[in-house]
Amino acid sequence: MNTKQIAKVMKALSNPNRLELYLEILRKCEASFKAEDRECLVSDVMCSFKIGAPTISHHLKELTNAGLITTERKGKFLVARIIEDTIDEVKDVLSAAKKRKK
Amino acid sequence: MNTKQIAKVMKALSNPNRLELYLEILRKCEASFKAEDRECLVSDVMCSFKIGAPTISHHLKELTNAGLITTERKGKFLVARIIEDTIDEVKDVLSAAKKRKK
DNA sequence: TTTACAATTCTACAACTGTCGAACTATTTA
DNA sequence: TAAATAGTTCGACAGTTGTAGAATTGTAAA
Numbered sequence: 001m002n003t004k005q006i007a008k009v010m011k012a013l014s015n016p017n018r019l020e021l022y023l024e025i026l027r028k029c030e031a032s033f034k035a036e037d038r039e040c041l042v043s044d045v046m047c048s049f050k051i052g053a054p055t056i057s058h059h060l061k062e063l064t065n066a067g068l069i070t071t072e073r074k075g076k077f078l079v080a081r082i083i084e085d086t087i088d089e090v091k092d093v094l095s096a097a098k099k100r101k102k
Numbered sequence: 103m104n105t106k107q108i109a110k111v112m113k114a115l116s117n118p119n120r121l122e123l124y125l126e127i128l129r130k131c132e133a134s135f136k137a138e139d140r141e142c143l144v145s146d147v148m149c150s151f152k153i154g155a156p157t158i159s160h161h162l163k164e165l166t167n168a169g170l171i172t173t174e175r176k177g178k179f180l181v182a183r184i185i186e187d188t189i190d191e192v193k194d195v196l197s198a199a200k201k202r203k204k
Numbered sequence: 205t206t207t208a209c210a211a212t213t214c215t216a217c218a219a220c221t222g223t224c225g226a227a228c229t230a231t232t233t234a
Numbered sequence: 235t236a237a238a239t240a241g242t243t244c245g246a247c248a249g250t251t252g253t254a255g256a257a258t259t260g261t262a263a264a
């Protein structure tokens with residue numbers, strides 16, 4: 001992943017509400033009973049936020065666009081999943097220096 | 103560190119030029135001969151960028167403001183140092199889920 | 205002291221962002 | 235089929251951002 005793509009991920013997480021949204025999805029997915037699924041309902045996440053539905057929709061699109069999550073419609077609902085590789089790569093870049101020290 | 107502060111750090115790293123600037127400072131500091139110093143000359147970093155001095159100055163202020171670096175004047179020059187704790191905390195938040203799995 | 209260099213401050217501006225309300229689509233339920 | 239629910243799209247707008255040019259400050263070298 002090049003610097004521009006990393007910056008894009010950073011930008012996706014640079015808005016407090018969007019970061020909370022991502023972290024909430026992360027938590028909810030981790031807490032999922034069906035461990036093999038690791039998905040969560042967007043409607044469950046939404047209710048803990050005070051911002052409107054259009055804004056949530058916009059933020060989800062940004063997170064998706066940055067490669068941080070995927071979403072899928074399941075009937076009436078939308079489910080979200082974390083793309084772990086993306087955040088792992090970001091952490092790797094930020095750890096670059098320390099790794100070299102080993 | 104709360105979510106807003108994490109978002110602030112993300113925002114500081116969300117501009118490609120500013121991210122490159124941070125990573126370049128990181129690399130230069132790591133490569134510093136005097137290991138106990140871990141500092142680098144801003145003028146050395148600047149020349150690898152095609153953006154102007156006022157913009158670099160602005161970006162350095164943003165990085166400083168986010169708690170990612172510190173700067174200090176040494177005679178005619180400005181030296182920069184990485185504040186490692188800040189980036190470590192960001193990585194911790196993003197690793198929250200995996201940590202719990204242990 | 206004059207000149208040159210490193211960096212900052214100020215001003216301005218086009219482009220982008222976060223948010224909302226209104227209208228809309230898709231799906232389920234009554 | 236009609237009503238309700240979940241989410242999207244569109245249009246608008248105030249606020250923010252990245253950048254450069256011009257002028258300025260601080261420091262060192264000639």
